[in-house]
Amino acid sequence: MPSSNRRFRPVLTIAGACAIVVNGVAPAPATASAAATANTADQRLQALYNAEWEWRQAEMARVRDANGRWNSNADRLPRVDAQAQAARLAYWTRALATLDGIPADKLSADEKINAAVFRQAITTLADNVRFKTYEAPFNADTFFWSGLSPRSGGFANAAEYRAYINRMRDIPRYFDEQTVNMRAGLKRGYTVPRIAVVGRDKTIEPFTVPGAGNPFLDPFNAMPPSIPTAEQAQLKAEAASVVDSVVVPAYKKLLTFIRSEYLTKARTTLAAETLPEGKAFYQAQIKGFTTLDLTAEQIHAIGLKEVARITAEMEKVKAETGFTGTMPEFLKFLRTDPQFYPRTPYELLAFSAYVAKRVDGKLAETIGFLPRRRFTILPVPPALAPIYTGGRGGLESCLMNTYDLPSRPLYTLTALTLHECNPGHSFQAAVAQEAKGRPDFRRQTSFSGYGEGWALYMEWLGTKMGVYDTPYENFGRLSYEIWRASRLAIDTGIHHYGWTRDQAQQYLRDHTALSEHEIETEIDRYIAWPGQALAYKLGEMLIRRKRAEAEARLGAAFDQRHFHDVILSLGSVPLPVLEARLDGFIADGGKGIDQGND
Incomplete structure (x- = not known):
């Protein structure tokens, strides 16, 4: 069993202009007629998203497994030709029109969340087809040809x-x-x-x-x-x-x-x-990945401001190490001194596994609901490793890159493990799997701002959990944070302001302790995947800002376990939905989710 008997029940939500439902109870309809209207609105929405989801799975050649979860074990691959893409765009355009016709103010609390998630997800899918992103069906590290065979294990029957x-x-x-x-x-x-x-x-x-x-x-x-x-x-x-x-x-x-x-x-x-249609395309990518109505100029300015703030903090941590040289000299020291690099793949994997296990010992005081599901830590497959990121976490496994060990510093591995493995992506995916009462489409819909925001916030939370053993590891965390802040400047710099590849690489080189190999692979990733890199920092900033507000407003009543449960119980949602939910948590006195037993 999980560490508590709680089952997640989102009790605060938004509608249209982010109206709050207080204490988990929506206002009772004034009349029986009003109740019937609300019920009808819920039923119309449920019929819409359930039908779309079933249709989408058939379109993407997906089938249900024995547990009712959709997977890619069909006997065919999806159609991706222009005719199929046009049919999908037509379907999603009709779906959005139908959604517009459902009165949002008549929806129940849970269905208001579902409506917001559905609208953003379908809008993004439709925009991608409208701009014909299928005509460039791969990027710097994600390829349509590499996921057709399982990376590990076999099949059930x-x-x-x-x-x-x-x-x-x-x-x-x-x-x-x-x-x-x-x-x-x-x-x-x-x-x-x-x-x-x-x-x-x-x-x-x-x-x-x-x-x-x-x-x-x-x-x-x-x-x-x-x-x-x-x-x-x-x-x-x-x-x-x-x-x-x-x-x-x-x-x-x-x-x-x-x-x-x-x-x-x-x-x-x-x-x-x-x-x-470049300007409209990039703005659509920004909205799709961040779920926020921000312009490239606004995001660029946020990035520059965050880089300046984190740089000042890095100077303080550098002083804690006893290093007396300049920041460029310190960064060169970190990139070149053998003491900071693993000698074998096992050493890297073992370091990451130890961090993940130490975090296990801190979870009970950090998060209320702990999932049953466990993950493993594996090396990135050799065929992908040369151009892959340092790590990537998911439900079944957390992949750590053991290729080119002189480019894999141990001082950043604690932050990377917190982000990708525990309590970041792998932990988050396990919690999502055990969530009750969500429609199928919610269980397999994700937004980068929410998921990556949580994972980056976990890197910072490691300072509260006491898992950064040395100033070097804390500096590695800050290097990772400024890396994500730099992305705000770099992504918009490349795709809006016209930065060159060399200019983007130099910006990352000047502000982080990333190795040269990582700098090259990361910049190529941003070049090939416009907008994706923006979600991390914007999501993390929202969570940290709301935590600071909660601590200030609630004082001794603030319990970080409740705060974290509220975020995880909500599931992957657009950032405005998350912000409204956390505003409700504060207004609710920090009570968080329903803590009753089932």
């Missing part, structure tokens, strides 16, 4: 293995549609920037190898004993044949296209605003 083989058979059609889309993008000047394509072609190479070394055959090394031996042999033989005759040729064809055509014709400009 023979039916899932057969579906997997059928998906392999569908790869040529899927790649052909992606290629047609990319050629259309090339024709109109909408591509991934060339600098973010260079070297990414290597991630295709492992899949062009015939025989047992192809990653698509890895799941057949972990077949469950419930599948009879003879059937296992038949499935393995069929898969090997499909890999050699279908998968390998499709990947070779794709590799040729990327190297001989896409790479040579991809744009050399960097700014999103230089793309077709």
